[in-house]
Amino acid sequence: MENRLPKIFELVCQNKRELTVREFATQFGVSTRTVYSDVKKLNELLETGGYPMIQADKGKLHYAEPLTIEFESLLASTSDFVLTNQRIRRLRIVETILLAGDQFTVEDLLKVLDISRNTLIADLKEIKEMLAIHSIAMESTPFKGYRVIAKELNIRNLLILSVSEDPLFFENRPFNDLEIIKKCEAFLDDVSGRLSVELSDVSFHRMLAAFWVTYARISMGKVFPEGPKDPLTREEITFLQKRKELASIFETEVSLDDCFYLANKLTEASVVKYEELLSEQWLPFHLVTNQFIEAVTKEYPFEAFVTDTKLYEGLLNHLRPAYKRALSEEWAENPLLDYVRENFSQLNDAVSKGVMLVEDKLKVHFNEHEVSYFTLLFASVIERNEKQVRRTPNVIIVCNAGISTSEILKSRLEAMFHVNILGTFSLRNAALWLMEHVPDFIVSTVPFKWKDIQVLKVSPFLSDYDIREIQNQLSFLTARIHLGDVMGIIRKYADIKEEQIPALKKELSLYLGFSEKTEPRKGIYQPMLKEILTTDLIQAKFSAGSRDEAVRESGRLLVEKGLADEAYIEAMLKNVEVNGTYIVIAPGIAMPHARPEEGALGIGLSIVTLKEPVVFGHPKNDPVKIVVGLCAIDHQSHLKALTELADILMDEKKVEEIINADSQQEIMKIIKGES
Missing domain, CATH: 3.40.50.2300 (Response regulator)
Structure with a gap:
C-alpha cells in the first residue's frame, strides 16, 4: 500500500497517463478491488490538499491536469486533514484510546495527537457519550487518568467501525501492519473462494479492518475467553480449518473464540454473489423471502416483483448478513439512504411495512438503513423493467x-x-x-x-x-408495448402465414428494442401441500442403516413418482456431504434436496419416517427420525407447500404422531389434520 500510492500518483496525476485499473492490479500483484481502494485513499489526500480528484470511468483512471507537487508534499497534508476535520479527529482519538490499553492519560493522547489540550478535553467529553452508546464506559480516576471498562466484543466492534470510517488510518502505520493487511487480504480471498461468496468492496475492506483489529487486540493481550463451542456455521468451520494459517499471519496463537469472532464478522458482511450453499437458517430465510415479496407487492403493486429471479436471490443474499448484523446490534450505513427517501418514497414505505413480517418471523429489528438496502433491491426490478419500450398511457x-x-x-x-x-x-x-x-x-x-x-x-x-x-x-401504470398486443393489431388488418410469424416477431423485437422474454409474465403458481403430497410419496418405519440410505429412500420416492431423475438422488447425497449439518433443520428432522438443474422434473415432497433414528452429524438436532425429500424446478414455486409442511413440523405433537404412525395412510391423515 505504501509503495502503490506514490506510483499511482506519479503515473496518473503527475504524468497524466491513462491507465486501466487492471493494468495497475497486474503491475502491483493485487486485486482490482485493492486498486480502487488505493485510488479512494489518494483522492482523500487530493481533496484535502484542494486538488482535483482522480476519475475512474469504465475501468480507466483519468486526471484533469498534471500536478507538479511531489507525493511527500501531498502526504504532509494528512495531519492537517486529521486536525481540522472534527469527525476524523475524534475517530483518531477513539482509535488511540481503544488501542492504549485499559488506562490512559491526557498526556498519553497528546504525545500521539498533535492537537491542543483544550481541543482534546472538549473532544473527550463528546467521545465519552459516544462510547456509552456502544456500551463502553470511560471513567476518570484521580491521579491516574481515564479507565476503559467494556466487554472485548464491544471494543472490537467500535474499533472496526472507527478504522473503516477513517480513510487514511493505515497510511502512517508501521510497515509490519501493512504486511499483515496484505496477508489478510489473500487469506480473505481464499476463505471467500472456499465459501463461494463474493463480498462487496465495502464489506471486504471492513473485514480487513476486523482482521487488523483482532491482530492489534491479541497483540495487547486482549483475547476472548476460550470456551467450548460447536462449529455450526460454514464460516466457523472454515476459520477453524485455517486457524494455524491465521496464527502464522498474526505471529501469535489465535484462540478458538478469536477465530469464531472473525467468522461471525464474515456472516455479517454483505455479498454481491453467493452460490447456493446452505446456512444454518436456510429454510426460514427461503420461506420468509417469498412472503416478504408478496407483502411488498400488496402495498406496491408491481407485476415483476413476484417473477423476478434476481430480486428473490438478491433478497436472500442480503437477508443473512442483515439478520446477523441485527442479532449483534451492528448495522451497515447506506450512503444512498437520502436518495432512496427522495426517489422511492412510496416503495420504501411499502418495503418498511413488508419488512415487519420478516422481523416478526426472525425475531429481529432492521433499522432504516437496512430497510433502504431492501428497497434498492426492489427498485432495481422496476429499473430493469422500465428499460422496456413504454407507450403513452x-x-x-x-x-x-x-x-x-x-x-x-x-x-x-x-x-x-x-x-x-x-x-x-x-x-x-x-x-x-x-x-x-x-x-x-x-x-x-x-x-x-x-x-x-x-x-x-x-x-x-x-x-x-x-x-x-x-x-x-x-x-x-405498466403501459408498455407488448409484442403480443402488436401482433394482435397487425393480424386485424393483415393476413400472415403461420410460418412467417417467428420472423416477423424477431424483426419487430429488434426494431422496438426488446424480446418476447421481456414481456410481463403471470405470477408464479405455487401449489398447496395437498396438491403435491400423496400417499405414494410417504414411507413409514423405514429401516435405514445409515444417513445415506435414509436420504436415498426419500429421493427414490420422488424418482418413482416422476418428479426427479436418478441423477437427482446422487445430487442430494452430494449436497448432504457438502452442506453437512444444515440439512437437519430441526430436532429429529432432516430435509435433503439438490439444485433444480441437477435432475428435478417437478415440484415434490416426500416423507420418510425411520424405524430407528439415524445420526446425521448435527451437534444439537441429532438423531434424525423424519427425512423430508424436496425437489423443485425453481426457487419459488414450491414455497407455499413447503411453508404448510414447515408449519406442521413445528407442531411437536404432530411430529410425534408422524413418528409413531405405522403406515403412509396414517401419516397422510395427520398431515391433513384428520387424526
Missing part, C-alpha cells in the same frame, strides 16, 4: 360540466403529464364508448365507476392533491 375524461370545463381539464392534463387523451365524454357517452374500448385509466370530475378500470375523481382545475394522485397512478 391512454386516458379518457368524463365531465358533465360542459365543453369549456372539459377542454381546460384536457389542456392541463396534456401540459402536465405524458398521456394520450382519447376523448372527453359525458357520463352516458362514456359508458357507451367503454363498451368497445379499454383505456389505461379514467379521469372524471363526477363520481363514476367502470369495471376494473381505475377512475380518478378530480376537480376541473386539478388541485395539488389531484396532481399527486395522477402522478401516483402513472408510476404504478
Whole structure:
C-alpha cells in the first residue's frame, strides 16, 4: 500500500497517463478491488490538499491536469486533514484510546495527537457519550487518568467501525501492519473462494479492518475467553480449518473464540454473489423471502416483483448478513439512504411495512438503513423493467360540466403529464364508448365507476392533491408495448402465414428494442401441500442403516413418482456431504434436496419416517427420525407447500404422531389434520 500510492500518483496525476485499473492490479500483484481502494485513499489526500480528484470511468483512471507537487508534499497534508476535520479527529482519538490499553492519560493522547489540550478535553467529553452508546464506559480516576471498562466484543466492534470510517488510518502505520493487511487480504480471498461468496468492496475492506483489529487486540493481550463451542456455521468451520494459517499471519496463537469472532464478522458482511450453499437458517430465510415479496407487492403493486429471479436471490443474499448484523446490534450505513427517501418514497414505505413480517418471523429489528438496502433491491426490478419500450398511457375524461370545463381539464392534463387523451365524454357517452374500448385509466370530475378500470375523481382545475394522485397512478401504470398486443393489431388488418410469424416477431423485437422474454409474465403458481403430497410419496418405519440410505429412500420416492431423475438422488447425497449439518433443520428432522438443474422434473415432497433414528452429524438436532425429500424446478414455486409442511413440523405433537404412525395412510391423515 505504501509503495502503490506514490506510483499511482506519479503515473496518473503527475504524468497524466491513462491507465486501466487492471493494468495497475497486474503491475502491483493485487486485486482490482485493492486498486480502487488505493485510488479512494489518494483522492482523500487530493481533496484535502484542494486538488482535483482522480476519475475512474469504465475501468480507466483519468486526471484533469498534471500536478507538479511531489507525493511527500501531498502526504504532509494528512495531519492537517486529521486536525481540522472534527469527525476524523475524534475517530483518531477513539482509535488511540481503544488501542492504549485499559488506562490512559491526557498526556498519553497528546504525545500521539498533535492537537491542543483544550481541543482534546472538549473532544473527550463528546467521545465519552459516544462510547456509552456502544456500551463502553470511560471513567476518570484521580491521579491516574481515564479507565476503559467494556466487554472485548464491544471494543472490537467500535474499533472496526472507527478504522473503516477513517480513510487514511493505515497510511502512517508501521510497515509490519501493512504486511499483515496484505496477508489478510489473500487469506480473505481464499476463505471467500472456499465459501463461494463474493463480498462487496465495502464489506471486504471492513473485514480487513476486523482482521487488523483482532491482530492489534491479541497483540495487547486482549483475547476472548476460550470456551467450548460447536462449529455450526460454514464460516466457523472454515476459520477453524485455517486457524494455524491465521496464527502464522498474526505471529501469535489465535484462540478458538478469536477465530469464531472473525467468522461471525464474515456472516455479517454483505455479498454481491453467493452460490447456493446452505446456512444454518436456510429454510426460514427461503420461506420468509417469498412472503416478504408478496407483502411488498400488496402495498406496491408491481407485476415483476413476484417473477423476478434476481430480486428473490438478491433478497436472500442480503437477508443473512442483515439478520446477523441485527442479532449483534451492528448495522451497515447506506450512503444512498437520502436518495432512496427522495426517489422511492412510496416503495420504501411499502418495503418498511413488508419488512415487519420478516422481523416478526426472525425475531429481529432492521433499522432504516437496512430497510433502504431492501428497497434498492426492489427498485432495481422496476429499473430493469422500465428499460422496456413504454407507450403513452391512454386516458379518457368524463365531465358533465360542459365543453369549456372539459377542454381546460384536457389542456392541463396534456401540459402536465405524458398521456394520450382519447376523448372527453359525458357520463352516458362514456359508458357507451367503454363498451368497445379499454383505456389505461379514467379521469372524471363526477363520481363514476367502470369495471376494473381505475377512475380518478378530480376537480376541473386539478388541485395539488389531484396532481399527486395522477402522478401516483402513472408510476404504478405498466403501459408498455407488448409484442403480443402488436401482433394482435397487425393480424386485424393483415393476413400472415403461420410460418412467417417467428420472423416477423424477431424483426419487430429488434426494431422496438426488446424480446418476447421481456414481456410481463403471470405470477408464479405455487401449489398447496395437498396438491403435491400423496400417499405414494410417504414411507413409514423405514429401516435405514445409515444417513445415506435414509436420504436415498426419500429421493427414490420422488424418482418413482416422476418428479426427479436418478441423477437427482446422487445430487442430494452430494449436497448432504457438502452442506453437512444444515440439512437437519430441526430436532429429529432432516430435509435433503439438490439444485433444480441437477435432475428435478417437478415440484415434490416426500416423507420418510425411520424405524430407528439415524445420526446425521448435527451437534444439537441429532438423531434424525423424519427425512423430508424436496425437489423443485425453481426457487419459488414450491414455497407455499413447503411453508404448510414447515408449519406442521413445528407442531411437536404432530411430529410425534408422524413418528409413531405405522403406515403412509396414517401419516397422510395427520398431515391433513384428520387424526
